[in-house]
Amino acid sequence: MPQTLPTVTRTSASERPDAPAIVFGERTTTWRELDAASSRVASGLGASGVVDGSRVAVLSKSTDRFFEIFFGAAKAGAVLVPVNWRLAGPEIEHILADAEAQVLFVGSEFASLVEAARPRLPALHEVIVIDHHSNVDPYRRWTQRFEPIDPQRDLDPDAVALQLYTSGTTGRPKGALITHSYFFENFRLVQRIPSRFCDWDPSEATLVTFPLFHIGGLNWAFMGAVQGCTLLVMPDFDPAAILALLSRYRVPALPLVAAMLQAVLSTVGATETDFGTVRHVVYGAAPIPPALLRRAIDMIGCGFVQTYGMTESTIVTVLDAEDHQLPTIPAMLSVGQPMPEIELEIVDDRGAPVPDGEIGEIIVRTPVLMKGYWRQPDATAEVIKDGWFHTGDAGYLSKDGYLYLKDRVKDTIISGGENIYPAEVENALYEHPSIKEVAVVGVPDDTWGEVPKAFIVPEEGAVLDESALLSHTEQRIARYKLPKHFAVVTALPRTASGKVLRRVLRDQS
Numbered sequence: 001m002p003q004t005l006p007t008v009t010r011t012s013a014s015e016r017p018d019a020p021a022i023v024f025g026e027r028t029t030t031w032r033e034l035d036a037a038s039s040r041v042a043s044g045l046g047a048s049g050v051v052d053g054s055r056v057a058v059l060s061k062s063t064d065r066f067f068e069i070f071f072g073a074a075k076a077g078a079v080l081v082p083v084n085w086r087l088a089g090p091e092i093e094h095i096l097a098d099a100e101a102q103v104l105f106v107g108s109e110f111a112s113l114v115e116a117a118r119p120r121l122p123a124l125h126e127v128i129v130i131d132h133h134s135n136v137d138p139y140r141r142w143t144q145r146f147e148p149i150d151p152q153r154d155l156d157p158d159a160v161a162l163q164l165y166t167s168g169t170t171g172r173p174k175g176a177l178i179t180h181s182y183f184f185e186n187f188r189l190v191q192r193i194p195s196r197f198c199d200w201d202p203s204e205a206t207l208v209t210f211p212l213f214h215i216g217g218l219n220w221a222f223m224g225a226v227q228g229c230t231l232l233v234m235p236d237f238d239p240a241a242i243l244a245l246l247s248r249y250r251v252p253a254l255p256l257v258a259a260m261l262q263a264v265l266s267t268v269g270a271t272e273t274d275f276g277t278v279r280h281v282v283y284g285a286a287p288i289p290p291a292l293l294r295r296a297i298d299m300i301g302c303g304f305v306q307t308y309g310m311t312e313s314t315i316v317t318v319l320d321a322e323d324h325q326l327p328t329i330p331a332m333l334s335v336g337q338p339m340p341e342i343e344l345e346i347v348d349d350r351g352a353p354v355p356d357g358e359i360g361e362i363i364v365r366t367p368v369l370m371k372g373y374w375r376q377p378d379a380t381a382e383v384i385k386d387g388w389f390h391t392g393d394a395g396y397l398s399k400d401g402y403l404y405l406k407d408r409v410k411d412t413i414i415s416g417g418e419n420i421y422p423a424e425v426e427n428a429l430y431e432h433p434s435i436k437e438v439a440v441v442g443v444p445d446d447t448w449g450e451v452p453k454a455f456i457v458p459e460e461g462a463v464l465d466e467s468a469l470l471s472h473t474e475q476r477i478a479r480y481k482l483p484k485h486f487a488v489v490t491a492l493p494r495t496a497s498g499k500v501l502r503r504v505l506r507d508q509s
Contacts, residue, residue: 034068
């Protein structure tokens with residue numbers, strides 16, 4: 001059977017029809033119900049004039065309805081465009097216009113935004129509102145107009161299923177074209193990792209903590225769905241709700257970036273929570289501070305796995321559970337080793353490989369790769385060259401094959417002709433006990449061109465002394481890398497995946 005997204009609901013609806021597929025608040029949907037609801041969506045999209053390749057958008061916080069639309073759009077042969085609801089109105093409008101979305105499913109809290117933009121969206125001919133707070137949900141009324149007839153289309157696994165817009169930390173976001181096979185191939189490779197951190201049983205539950213407009217949330221939910229697990233979906237990250245779900249369901253893995261993990265561990269009731277079913281905590285976006293890792297291992301007592309990847313290529317490297325052993329964490333700053341079947345090289349600005357230990361751009365050759373950027377052949381050709389994907393990230397490989405990430409190439413600070421990598425400065429600062437979070441960016445300087453500036457979130461009650469911070473840091477890195485400016489902030493701006501928005505910090509300088 002071809003591996004396409006609709007096979008996921010069809011298989012579980014056949015094998016475990018009455019088992020719970022999704023839990024959203026007090027609402028539970030079985031696999032039979034999810035398969036039927038997605039077929040209603042497919043029928044409705046067909047009635048709306050959606051054909052192969054038509055763009056169907058979703059602008060909503062995470063919800064059980066999303067999966068009906070996700071699988072329903074795939075059954076209809078459409079390309080789903082999940083839109084980041086955290087973006088500003090003009091950015092959302094740009095994505096809908098760029099994708100030429102014909103149908104839009106929108107959460108009620110964003111309906112007025114869409115209504116205001118609609119005169120400038122000529123391709124958009126139908127808007128369906130999802131309202132969980134109404135006794136008569138417009139979305140549910142819409143689906144009930146159509147029969148749950150699965151169109152059983154003959155889909156190509158290499159056809160585009162999703163159009164995911166990059167986070168847009170630099171410039172306007174681009175639509176990465178993601179195929180059906182992308183999800184299945186990623187799952188196949190992840191299953192070969194020694195810790196088998198996503199090897200779950202259908203009786204277990206998959207906690208969906210990341211937003212579903214992001215590849216991290218989508219991939220994680222898919223890995224649970226393809227194994228017939230129950231998806232535990234919440235509209236927003238809620239540490240208290242996570243603790244409550246752990247008491248009711250068998251959750252084998254927690255997907256949490258460092259900031260989320262810290263929030264969960266600091267929530268009232270965390271020390272009394274039974275984490276007994278949790279076998280792994282899986283994190284990404286940035287290395288986890290050593291002090292937080294030690295605290296988390298003490299409280300949860302499971303294996304920790306770090307992944308590094310991006311929308312265009314999903315997971316590239318894994319720092320597996322055995323690399324997180326205490327008391328020694330030799331690869332703490334590493335993002336691990338390449339996934340099975342993935343080749344990775346470090347190259348200079350001419351594209352030539354550099355020796356181990358030397359910093360350059362990370363490029364990968366992988367069976368899991370986007371088809372390109374929507375209607376941007378030049379941008380596609382810039383990042384995919386001779387089968388290699390150029391990530392735009394800077395890093396180096398150790399002699400034993402571990403990848404060390406040194407930020408985006410574009411985030412490199414060039415001070416007096418010397419390259420300074422923000423992560424290097426941040427990790428030196430992180431070792432100071434008064435620092436909870438830190439981000440370093442380059443700011444203009446009349447003498448050196450650029451100098452580092454550190455934005456620091458202090459630990460509660462801590463008073464930061466710049467001279468003490470400098471004394472601490474210069475024992476760990478070269479003097480020319482030391483921050484020339486410091487700023488104390490209450491929080492760092494982040495993308496949905498937890499990456500620090502350095503552009504925002506630079507704009508604040």
